[in-house]
Structure formats: structure tokens, C-alpha cells
Amino acid sequence: MSGIKKIFSKKYITKYEEKIKYLGPNNKISLENFLLTRLFLSIVLLIICLIIPKYGLILAIIVAISFYYLYTSILIDNKIRIRNDKLYDEAILFFNMLKLSYDKTKDIKTSLEIVSNKLGNSISITFRKVLKNNRYNNDLKEVFSKVIETIPNKDVKNALVDLKECNNYYDCLERITENLKDKNVVILKSKYQFKPIILVFVSLVFISIICILLFNIYDIINYLNSLFV
Amino acid sequence: MKQLIIQLLIIFIIIIIFYNIVRIIRTNSKEKRISEFSLSKKDFNENSILERFNLIIWNIIHNISNILSRSNLFLKKAIKYEKYILIKEEKYKSSIDYVTIKYLNIILAITLYFLIILLFTLKFNIFILIIFIILGLFLPDFLWKLSYINKCKNISSRLYESIIILDDNISKSNIYNSINKVINESSEEISDEYQRIFNDLSYNLTLYQAFKRFYERTKIPEIKTIYHLLNVEQDNIEKTFHLIRKEFEYIDKQNDYKHNTNIILNVLSSVFVLIPLLLIIFITIINPDYFKLVISSLFGIVILIVIELLYIALIFSIRRVLEERK
Numbered sequence: 325m326s327g328i329k330k331i332f333s334k335k336y337i338t339k340y341e342e343k344i345k346y347l348g349p350n351n352k353i354s355l356e357n358f359l360l361t362r363l364f365l366s367i368v369l370l371i372i373c374l375i376i377p378k379y380g381l382i383l384a385i386i387v388a389i390s391f392y393y394l395y396t397s398i399l400i401d402n403k404i405r406i407r408n409d410k411l412y413d414e415a416i417l418f419f420n421m422l423k424l425s426y427d428k429t430k431d432i433k434t435s436l437e438i439v440s441n442k443l444g445n446s447i448s449i450t451f452r453k454v455l456k457n458n459r460y461n462n463d464l465k466e467v468f469s470k471v472i473e474t475i476p477n478k479d480v481k482n483a484l485v486d487l488k489e490c491n492n493y494y495d496c497l498e499r500i501t502e503n504l505k506d507k508n509v510v511i512l513k514s515k516y517q518f519k520p521i522i523l524v525f526v527s528l529v530f531i532s533i534i535c536i537l538l539f540n541i542y543d544i545i546n547y548l549n550s551l552f553v
Numbered sequence: 554m555k556q557l558i559i560q561l562l563i564i565f566i567i568i569i570i571f572y573n574i575v576r577i578i579r580t581n582s583k584e585k586r587i588s589e590f591s592l593s594k595k596d597f598n599e600n601s602i603l604e605r606f607n608l609i610i611w612n613i614i615h616n617i618s619n620i621l622s623r624s625n626l627f628l629k630k631a632i633k634y635e636k637y638i639l640i641k642e643e644k645y646k647s648s649i650d651y652v653t654i655k656y657l658n659i660i661l662a663i664t665l666y667f668l669i670i671l672l673f674t675l676k677f678n679i680f681i682l683i684i685f686i687i688l689g690l691f692l693p694d695f696l697w698k699l700s701y702i703n704k705c706k707n708i709s710s711r712l713y714e715s716i717i718i719l720d721d722n723i724s725k726s727n728i729y730n731s732i733n734k735v736i737n738e739s740s741e742e743i744s745d746e747y748q749r750i751f752n753d754l755s756y757n758l759t760l761y762q763a764f765k766r767f768y769e770r771t772k773i774p775e776i777k778t779i780y781h782l783l784n785v786e787q788d789n790i791e792k793t794f795h796l797i798r799k800e801f802e803y804i805d806k807q808n809d810y811k812h813n814t815n816i817i818l819n820v821l822s823s824v825f826v827l828i829p830l831l832l833i834i835f836i837t838i839i840n841p842d843y844f845k846l847v848i849s850s851l852f853g854i855v856i857l858i859v860i861e862l863l864y865i866a867l868i869f870s871i872r873r874v875l876e877e878r879k
Contacts, residue, residue: 416803417778420796424786442784505803512807516814520821523874527825530867534829537860538836541847548852 328359346404346476349449353399362395404476407446411477412508414445416501419483423497432493433464450474464488479507559672611645614657618649627652636770637697639741640748655693662689705771707742712775713801715743720798723791728760746771760787775804815875822871829864 328337337355344355366388373384421443425435433455440451454470461467468488475481483500490496537544621627627649634651662685670677715735722731732754735747746767753763764780778800786793836843847853 416800417781420778420800421781421785424782424793424796427792428786428789439785443781509803509807509810513810516810519814519874520817523818523821523825523871526870526874527822527867530863530870531825531828534860534863534867535832537856537863538832541853541856544856545847545850545852549850 328356331363332359340400342473343400343404345474346407347400348407348446348474349453350446351403358399362392365395366392408477411447411475411480412504412511414447415477415480415483416504416508418443418445418447419497419501419504423494423501426493426497436464436467447471447475447480479504555671556674614650614653617653617657618647621653622647622649634697637701639745640752641745651693651697655690658693659686659689662686704742705773707740708746708771709773709775711740711743712773713805715739715747716779716794716798716801720794723794728790729754759783760790775801778804818875822875825871826868829860829867 337359340359341355344351344353344358347353369391370384370388373387374380376383418439421439422432422435425438426432429435429438436451437455440448440455442448450471451467454467458467458470465488468484472481472484472488475484483504486500487493487496631648631652634648637651638646638648663682666682666685669675718735718738719731722734729751732747732751736744736751739747749770750763750767753766754760758766761780761783764776764783768776768780779797782793782797782800783790844857847857
């Protein structure tokens with residue numbers, strides 16, 4: 325950690341720390357590894373591209389910058405997006421189980437312990453870890469705050485904030501699950517609305533390339549022959 | 554000479570079949586005339602020709618299965634086929650029968666290959682024989698898996714129905730009677746799975762364990778919700794099933810929307826997959842030599858491979874758009 329503190333600013337490290345927390349409890353990427361490998365590989369690519377004569381400098385800058393952003397996008401942003409989509413279903417199941425358990429135990433902490441031990445999704449694993457770390461701490465609000473920090477989904481985050489601040493847990497859980505279900509349906513509808521357009525666009529791109537190749541196959545062969553013969 | 558004998562043999566078989574059909578038709582017409590004055594055919598427990606044929610085949614399969622079941626290796630292989638057997642089929646089917654069918658299918662594939670060679674006087678080719686053997690070995694597995702996937706789809710679409718029956722009946726009676734009601738009132742697939750749940754409960758497994766086993770068999774994601782909720786609360790099942798029903802109402806709402814959009818997507822995707830194929834057929838009809846000339850040059854072959862790769866990429870992209878990211 326001290327190594328990256330010498331290279332990157334505090335603000336920059338905090339930003340990526342937050343992002344890595346959003347990856348959830350099953351994440352294997354550490355902050356130091358990510359930042360250092362990205363920097364090191366970008367420099368290596370920059371040097372390699374600089375060796376190319378004529379357009380080396382421009383190419384080196386383009387390649388290094390694109391790698392810098394692509395690396396983050398593939399390793400972190402894409403995974404956060406996937407987790408964000410999954411969190412709706414995970415949260416609905418988690419809150420439903422919590423509701424059932426709370427109805428029986430009438431104690432939210434005990435219910436949280438029961439549910440997080442019985443369920444294996446990312447929210448429950450996070451709760452399990454945080455509850456274990458706060459074994460001797462009776463302040464449940466701190467537990468919720470630590471879990472909220474790891475949630476990238478805005479609606480699930482709001483639901484947890486609601487649960488943290490409320491007094492009547494059963495009604496709150498009822499409200500939360502209904503809200504999440506409604507939101508999930510709205511998101512599903514918006515996702516499905518664009519599917520035909522994406523399908524048409526992607527298919528047309530491929531079909532037009534296939535058509536160009538099929539109809540101009542002799543011209544392409546002649547051109548290639550003239551190049552190599 | 555060889556061909557002539559085969560041809561005569563085929564003609565002889567056709568004549569026998571034709572003679573039998575004529576005989577059955579004549580018998581039927583006679584039966585119709587005297588049916589009013591005699592006992593009906595239903596009064597006799599008579600098997601049809603197909604049923605008798607089926608019985609003979611199953612007898613052969615059982616005999617071979619008896620021999621195979623002496624080996625532990627075949628018994629181990631047979632375990633994965635257990636899920637394909639319905640509860641009502643358990644009386645006459647065992648998982649080792651599936652292994653037997655697979656090996657019989659290989660023999661059938663080899664016989665078919667030699668029959669084709671004899672009929673069309675082709676040359677023996679070891680590679681084609683290997684292809685036939687591989688097909689014989691894997692085709693049954695593929696077909697069984699396909700039918701099992703269809704079964705799971707049917708279960709998934711009718712699961713909500715069974716939950717409604719369970720929820721309505723649990724308040725009036727106990728879980729055993731409610732499951733029995735589902736067994737009696739639901740479709741064959743659902744009824745079979747609930748019969749298994751009933752059997753599990755009778756072996757002293759909990760409801761949570763029984764539903765977890767149901768999920769492990771079918772891998773239907775909705776069942777996960779059931780067994781997770783049952784895991785938390787098993788004392789007050791009435792309340793749990795009420796919550797499960799509410800969850801399924803929501804899942805059903807989602808599925809309805811997905812189904813409506815999927816119809817449009819499926820039509821669109823099949824049209825887009827067919828367009829390149831139709832284009833190639835169209836070009837071949839207009840100019841039959843179009844691709845012959847292309848194949849004669851190295852670059853032509855390379856471009857054709859590129860086109861094929863693009864077509865495969867098109868299919869994969871369509872599948873990617875169609876499938877959900879969950």
C-alpha cells in the first residue's frame with residue numbers, strides 16, 4: 325500500500341478503493357495489484373510502440389491511453405455492471421428471507437445472522453463478514469453502513485439505508501421488497517425494449533459485410549492476386 | 554446379383570406388409586358388422602402390434618441389462634440416467650437400461666452402415682464407420698437431454714400453478730395432503746416431481762431438503778427461492794408458502810413480459826440467420842458455377858472461410874443478444 329501511496333494521489337486511491345469494494349466479497353483483485361499492473365503494462369506498451377518508426381509517438385500515446393481505460397473497463401467496470409444487475413434478485417431474496425426470519429425472532433441482528441449464514445449470495449456473504457468483524461459491537465447501524473459501502477446498485481443501497489434508519493423493521497422490509505420488485509420490472513422492461521433494435525443493428529452489420537464479400541468476391545480475389553503475384 | 558436379391562427381399566417385405574394391412578382392414582369391416590351382437594374389443598386385454606413389438610424390444614433390453622448390471626463400471630455409468638426415469642416408469646425401467654440402449658444403438662448404427670453399403674454398393678470407409686459409431690453412441694444422450702430440458706421447461710412454466718395449489722391447501726390441511734393434491738391435479742411432469750418430493754418427505758427429509766433435491770435435479774432457478782425461504786422458516790409453512798406465492802406472482806409478471814418480447818426476437822433472429830443462407834442458394838440458382846470458380850483459387854477459399862466465420866459470429870451475436878445476463 326505504501327508503494328502506491330508514493331505514486332498515486334490520495335483522492336485517486338480512494339476512488340479505486342471504492343470501485344474495488346463494489347466488486348463484492350468474491351473479488352480477487354487487490355487495489356495495489358490493479359493499479360501497479362495497469363501502470364506497468366501501459367509503460368511497457370508505450371515503450372514498445374515508440375520503437376515503431378514514423379508514427380511511433382502518436383501510436384504509443386493512443387495505445388497506452390486506450391489500454392489504460394480498457395483495462396479498467398474490463399477488469400472493474402464491467403464486473404460492477406454485472407453485479408449491479410444481479411443485485412436486484414439477490415436483494416429481493418435476501419430481504420424476503422430476512423422478513424420471514426424477523427417475524428419469528430423479532431430481533432433484526434439475529435435474523436441477519438441466520439439469513440447470512442443460510443444464503444450464499446454476495447449480499448449475505450458481505451453481511452456475514454461484516455457481522456463477524458463486528459461481533460462485539462452492538463451498533464447495527466455501523467454494520468449496515470459497512471455493507472452499504474460495498475453495494476454498487478443505487479436502489480439496493482437506498483433499501484439498506486431505509487432499513488438502517490427505520491424503527492418498524494417488518495413494515496420496512498415489506499416496503500423495500502415491493503419497491504425493489506417494481507424497480508426490477510421497470511429495468512427489465514427498458515432492457516427488453518432495446519433488444520430488437522440491438523438485434524437488428526448487430527445482424528445488419530454482419531449481413532452487410534457478408535453481402536459485400538459475396539457479391540464482390542471476384543474483385544477481391546483479383547485485387548489480392550495483384551498484390552501478391 | 555447381390556442387388557437383385559436385396560431388391561427381391563424388399564419387395565417381399567412390402568408384399569407381406571401390404572397383405573397384413575388388407576387383412577386388418579377386412580377384419581375391421583367384419584368386426585363393425587357384428588360388433589353390435591358381440592363383446593367389444595375393449596373387453597379383452599389385447600396388445601396392439603406396436604405394443605407387442607415394444608414389449609419384445611424391452612425384453613431384449615432387460616435381458617442385456619441383467620448381464621450388464623453385474624459390472625460395477627456399467628452401474629456407475631448408469632447413475633446419471635436416473636433422473637430421466639419417471640416415477641410411474643420405475644416398475645419396468647432402470648437406469649442401466651439406458652446404457653444398454655446406448656450400446657444397442659451402436660450395433661444398430663454399424664448394421665445400418667453395412668446395409669447402406671450393400672444397398673448402394675458403396676466402398677467400405679473406416680472413417681464413415683467411425684462417424685456412424687460416434688453418432689450411435691452420442692445421439693441417444695443428446696435426445697434424452699433434449700427431452701429432459703423440455704421437461705424442465707414445462708415444469709418451470711407450470712410451477713406457479715403448483716405453488717397456488719399448495720398455498721391454498723396448506724391452510725386447510727397438512728403438507729402431505731397438499732402435495733397429494735398437486736400430484737393429482739397437475740400435469741405429468743409436475744406431478745412426477747412432486748411425487749419425488751412426497752417420497753423424500755416419507756423418508757424423513759425436511760421440506761427444505763426435498764425442494765433442494767428438486768432444484769438439484771432440474772436446475773430451475775425459481776426453485777432456489779422456494780428452498781431458501783423454506784430454509785429460514787419451516788415451522789410456519791403456511792406463512793412461508795404465502796410469501797413464496799407472492800414471489801412467484803412477481804416472477805410470473807416478469808416472465809410474461811419476457812415471453813411477449815421473445816416472440817418478436819425469435820422471429821427476427823430466425824429471419825436474420827436465414828438471410829445469408831438464402832442469399833447463397835439464390836446465387837447458386839442464378840449462376841451454378843459462381844462458387845466453383847471461387848474454390849479453384851486459394852484466396853477464394855480464404856474469403857469463403859472468412860464468410861463462414863462471419864456467419865458463425867452472426868449466430869453467436871444473436872444468441873448473446875437473446876440470452877439474459879443473470
